[in-house]
Amino acid sequence: MCISVAALTIASSILAGCQSNSPSGAQDGKASTQDSKASAPKEHRTLTVEVFDRGKPGQPDLNNNFWTKYINDNFGKQFNATVKFVSVPRAQEVDKLNVLMAAGEAPDISYTYNQGVVYNYVQQGGLAELDSVLKQYGPTLTKYLGDDVLKYGKFNGKQYSVPGKRTVLAGSNTFIRKDWLDKLGLPVPTTSEQFYNTMVAFKEKNPGNVTGVIPYGYSLQPQNPGLGYVPEAFKPSNLTEEQFATLQPQAIWQANWSMPGFDKAVQYMNKMYNAGLISPNFATDKDGKLLDADISNGKVGAFQTNWDGPYRTAPGTYANLAKNVPGAELIPIDPWQNDASKHPKNGYSPNGMYIIIPKSSKNVDLAIQYLNWMADPKVTLFLQNGQEGVDYNMVNGVPKQTGTTNTGEKMMTVANNLDYDILSNGIELGDQQKNNAAISAGYPGYEKEAENALKVGMTDYYTTYFYSIPNAADAKNNAELRNLSAQMLAKLIVAKPAEVDSLYKTLVQQYMTQGGQAVQDEYVKNYKAQNGK
Structure with missing residues (x-):
């Protein structure tokens, strides 16, 4: 993959803000994951997660809306945690993230589309190494992404980022x-x-x-x-x-x-x-x-x-x-x-955004558990579409939106709600043909045209x-x-x-x-x- 990034210098205080990334809240080396029946940790924790502020007119409180409530009512209760969202202006996301990283105040789960930024953090020792924690807490996550996507988060042979999965590769x-x-x-x-x-x-x-x-x-x-x-x-x-x-x-x-x-x-x-x-x-x-x-x-x-x-x-x-x-x-x-x-x-490489966990985070295990929970197809379907029968109807295996997510506290500030469903860069239904049909359905009045355009755009594709x-x-x-x-x-x-x-x-x-x-x-x-x- 190409590395096209602006020259960036990360303040040396990143290192000063780094702390041990040993998991806290784990019990006897074990913690409940989505794939286990273990009880939730007794210690209540707060997991901070970055969210892009796109400045869309009428957008709801990005830390208190329909989607954040769903996340806290489900993941939060299961893992005895509160998920707090930290908004970062989309147009200034790199500059803002640099400041937060340098101060040791970056969210437990941060992200960027810029590989060079991640590389600089790795070089400065500012990111948690994720190989062991992924193996212990991320079985669903690693299965969903697969090696072809996960490899984009490896630096110097070690996993420092969890790449999102791009479901549309056409350029x-x-x-x-x-x-x-x-x-x-x-x-x-x-x-x-x-x-x-x-x-x-x-x-x-x-x-x-x-x-x-x-x-x-x-x-x-x-x-x-x-x-x-x-x-x-x-x-x-x-x-x-x-x-x-x-x-x-x-x-x-x-x-x-x-x-x-x-x-x-x-x-x-x-x-x-x-x-x-x-x-x-x-x-x-x-x-x-x-x-x-x-x-x-x-x-x-x-x-x-x-x-x-x-x-x-x-x-x-x-x-x-x-x-x-x-x-x-x-x-x-x-x-x-x-x-x-x-x-x-x-076209695009199969990875989307680079999800990272600062080394200063005390919740490395919980962060991976959060991403592992999000990799569940049922969670993905809800985060991208809402409640069936209310926010969408399933037609031939493809969710058709009813329009309820265009305004109010259900407003999606970006297609497929990818600011909250950060693992999937594009509609994800578990099948590429269904994905393509759903993508085309997302252009009312131009469904057939979009389907044909996607076909043309993927002819002789390479990355x-x-x-x-x-x-x-x-x-x-x-x-x-x-x-x-x-x-x-x-x-x-x-x-x-x-x-x-x-x-x-x-x-x-x-x-x-x-x-x-x-x-x-x-x-x-x-x-x-x-x-x-």
Whole structure:
């Protein structure tokens, strides 16, 4: 897996706040787990658990609502504990967690999506080692996650994190205006060359009859600067495992300057720009809002976004487009065919967030018992959906929401209630086909479209190489290199075609000098160490 993180320094006071992680409240080395009938510990304890505050209008008290009451009425009573939720602003979660960790005040169960942050805590000695406690208190938990997910929480051969399980692995899709294709009598493009020719037709014939037509909508966003799936069409299919691991160490939708074929993908985008085929203000549309508006207003012929992007209620791209342009139709397509006639798509790794337990915690055993309790399918079903017959009805084995969890104390501030059901990053019904059906049902009015989009998004799926050894050089240089990559892409895409090759070499050399080479060298070193070479 790639390690793409901002450079972070954790205060040395993490170590000062560390205490023994020996379980408290255990009786004769044993404690009640969900799989045993042992009585609850006599000593009442308070387990603190992080919860994201997403600032959703109308959200209930995050420490006192329908879901927290269910947790305390069930897990709390069974284990003689009170579960207290500590809210952390979603947009500032890393900064806030760093402060709490440095002060030795982080919740017993904390989490982040940032592997580099976890790695830094491990290096500072700030996390509890979980191998023995997982074996003793987490049988249901370890069975649910399996080795393929748990390995993402191992550092230096030891388990320091419990990764959540990602149930949807699709990354992005390319969408196109099918009504424009139909109007021009054009087939769905299946190669990069066909896609380019289709964009030329969109520009010249303007099937939408709009002012300022944009054949291919594109936004260069500094957080993840890249070219979407375009590089898939130019990357050789015969890379060795070592080349794949060290030359494409991060998601392909981000800039991979050493990856074979990436220069060709840049040339392709440059050609499109100079032909007037992409968003003219792509470099300044840093949050993608201008692109969303252009799509919604019917100006854009094709674009790339999350696999389900158009069907989401926010920003409501498809709904707004249909309202503004009656008869407009978007479909996902597969134009980035490689030299093996495949349409590879770099999706997400099977792990979700990184759940961690600070070494300062006195409740390491209870924290694992909590996660073990949550891994029970019945608990997962309730936390993600609520009460059957009230909050949802089961239709063909799939829960169909009634709308009661949209407001009030039952409000879910995020889909599938994943801020409370932290083990499952996505709907979890114990069967992938049921999961897919449930996922599609989560887009009212677009159920069939979403189901098809998920299918397209998983065609020739793969994920990045899994590194058990984090890349410290990447953690140190990542923020600077991302900013530099965004600047490089902006310059290269707008450059004169004849100057792209020489400019590419000059800028990549600068990138390597400013940290890129150090990052790549460490990937090579880590790959060899991991594989005993």
